[in-house]
Amino acid sequence: MIKQLLKQPQFLLGFFIIISLLFVSLGLNSIYEGPKEVKFLYKNDGSISKVAPFSPTDIPPFGTDRDGRDLFYMILDGAKYTLLIALGVAFLRLVSAVLISFLYKGQLKNNTFFNDLVQSTLYVPATIFAYMLMIPLFIKSTTDPISFGKMVIIQCIILTLIGIPSLVVTFSGDIKNIMNKDYIISTMSLGAKKKYIYRKHVLPEIKPKLFLLFAQQAVQILILLAHLGVLAVFVGGSQTEMRGDFLNLTAENVPIAGEWSGIIGHSFQEVLTAPWIILIPLGFFFVSIFSINMMISGLQNIISKNKRK
């Protein structure tokens, strides 16, 4: 299958974009410290001409936020958090769902209570679940600080748990269908162990679907992260900083990680005055989702080609 994937231009292009973003982001800090914050632009006579945020035409390619931080650098730096969280959580969701489905031998598909429970959760937006589960963390962290690493791990667990039930229903159905196939019974009649059957017969059969669902889950998590950003729920938590002057001093929550949804949430009030601060990270969400979707369609091409064989 990997050989087939390497012959799929759609998959390769999507894969190239995601991997490039990740590599640049991971290596960025070691080769470049990043531009300094630019709060003011001056005229030739030394007087101030403009105050941050600067538009992409003032400071190419993407302008700055209202603290004068270069958006291009922020986007590249934040890519590693956003993409690794999306891919990592998608992976954890799949692994957990497959293990649970194997553990229950695909029988959860027959459990009416479980199915009804899952169906009911499908109609409630995942963002609301994530928001409700993450807000207590932020409240707790104001009185009892939680470290950055611990916060990221807990948030990733929450993001993982939200997606598991529907995946368990999907996999349970698949595993049940495969386990009822004649060749599985034939293999069992030869004395094969359950573990062997799962490893050699069931897993290879659901493998193409695993790839497909991994990509779909990554897209879902990216969308979820963008939504959470708008609701000012930042992955990695936030720290309170005092902003303004002595006449108008206000406390503001600033995301600790440079993750894309943090950029959106942090500057959301500037959606009308400096729309590029929101549109540019949103654009990168779009590019990432588009790339993963290209990978998905490449995968789908292979799956349908193999089915025709």
Place this chain on the structure above:
Amino acid sequence: MSAPLLEIKDLHVSFHEKKSKITAVQGVDLTIPKGETVAVIGESGSGKSITSLSILGLLPLSASIDSGAILFKDKNLLKVSNKEMQYIRGSEISMVFQDAQASLNPAMKVGVLITEGLKARKKLTRHEQRSEALRLLRMVGLKNHVYDQFPSQLSGGMKQRVLIAMALSGEPSLLIADEPTTSLDVTVQSQILDLINNYKIENDASILLITHDFGVVAEYADRVYVMFGGKVVEAGDVYTLFRNPIHPYTKGLISSIPKISDTEERLKSVSDFVFEEVGYVGRRFAPETYSIENKVYDAPSELVEVEPDHYVRLFVEKEAVGR
């Protein structure tokens, strides 16, 4: 009759769908002597395959064994641990399934399929596994190159041979052949059945042959059990049963074998035959008489020994019919 290798005693199997219960096998008693071929014959849905799957503990999850015992080498298979059952499967009892196409994983090469049974039982090096698999392929009349082929590259008969090679890899003392020749043409049918028969003779093994073809029974079986509606309706050795079939269902099955002398345009089926309402020695045939409108399927019935080692199912009471 030699010593029994496997004995099924009063086996009851049912299927459960939500709150409803459907009984598939009702009080089946069956004995497979060592070194003999026992045929179970009956129409689709008569409980033949469910009986054989019960032996291996491979019933579908919706089915359960309600009561009875399956004694194999004096061990009740219904009470052994999962681990023990896993060992028995393949190395003591193997099964050849009806649909070779569906019984072979299409994504695995023949070599992998054959060696997976070997791996489960013996610690062999990769080279030894290959040599053993090639020996098994040759034993079932296939050439070495089949080892590296996928099932889709083989004909129906070749697939069935691969399935037999897989089943024989553990040299079982009991081979269950569940309609092994149903989807094959007549010449291949006899080759496959000869293969199974040769294994029986060479290894003093026993065969449980499940079929709906009395021609096959006549040629290969030593003893016959006729099943209808989850019950054994007639049992006896093959000669007795062909010489003197008593139950109307058995008569119907035997008479539906086409004869070259028949001049009628349409082949006969079981239901074309008129069944006796008079019954046998004053008792009606169970579980159904066919000839009356009121079905008395569930009325108590028993296998009655009508002559030495020849049993026929009859209603317990004469009044049971016509209620």
